[in-house]
Amino acid sequence: MGRIVYVHGQFVPEEEARIGLFDRGFLFGDAVYEVTAVIGGRMIDNDLHLGRLERSLRELAIPLGLSRKEIAGVQAELIARNALLDGTVYLQVSRGEADRDFLYSDALAPRLVGFTQAKTLTGTKAQQDGISVDLADDPRWHRRDIKTAMLLGQVMAKQAARARGFDDVWLVENGLVTEGASSTAHVITGDGRILTRAASRATLPGCTQRALALLCAAEDLAIEERAFTPNEAQAAAEAFQTSASSLVMPVVRIGERVVGNGKPGPMTRKLQALYLEAAGVPV
The missing domain is CATH 3.30.470.10 (Aminotransferase class 4, branched-chain amino acid transferase, N-terminal domain)
Known part of the structure; x- marks a missing residue:
């Protein structure tokens, strides 16, 4: 049974x-x-x-x-x-x-x-070493703020990214990153600002994203809610994505470009620790 x-x-x-x-x-x-x-x-x-x-x-x-x-x-x-x-x-x-x-x-x-x-959610190899994400055109409908069961676009994008040797995929529309196929995309600039898209019909409002934003506010960490280009993402000092099943996941390669030095950066590590501590998980 x-x-x-x-x-x-x-x-x-x-x-x-x-x-x-x-x-x-x-x-x-x-x-x-x-x-x-x-x-x-x-x-x-x-x-x-x-x-x-x-x-x-x-x-x-x-x-x-x-x-x-x-x-x-x-x-x-x-x-x-x-x-x-x-x-x-x-x-x-x-x-x-x-x-x-x-x-x-x-x-x-x-x-x-x-x-x-x-499923093991904490202490995974991906969270320790980071993941690679492909970049793909966003094929979805225009009400992505509603968490519907219509996921064929995401399925196709993830399958294509896996076939190309990537762990996951970030979607792009009109020259801007929308979000991951099942996550919220974030990048960290050289001066320590965390960039992520503001809530709109173009993206799903992430629950892990929102919880992390509240923790960042308490720590006086700057979050700038704005769209960013694939080039900005690839040139960022650090990158990560958030979701319920991956928590705070470092991203160390975007497309064919390595992010930073190719390893999870210090700010991402700090955000991982903040989130796990708030969840009551020993760090």
């Missing part, structure tokens, strides 16, 4: 989980999702993730009908039933089930599913 998962109000073995053929998340990608990191059995930045989930649902007019406390209860029960210490807990909400039609009825009942994934 495998994991216990959550499907439409019930906790069941994954082998018994069923999602309907006419679920709009399956047919249209008409669904939103969230991923929360779990370290030592505790969820990290979960209030930020649930706040973003609620916003995504509002933007798509999907009336889930569960409170934030109730959703957190589902997450906690999944973690407990699967004895998860380190990894992620995934939630997805679809608009509901109905015969295939582009137009939907307001009477549809949204469907919530969830599961856990065990």
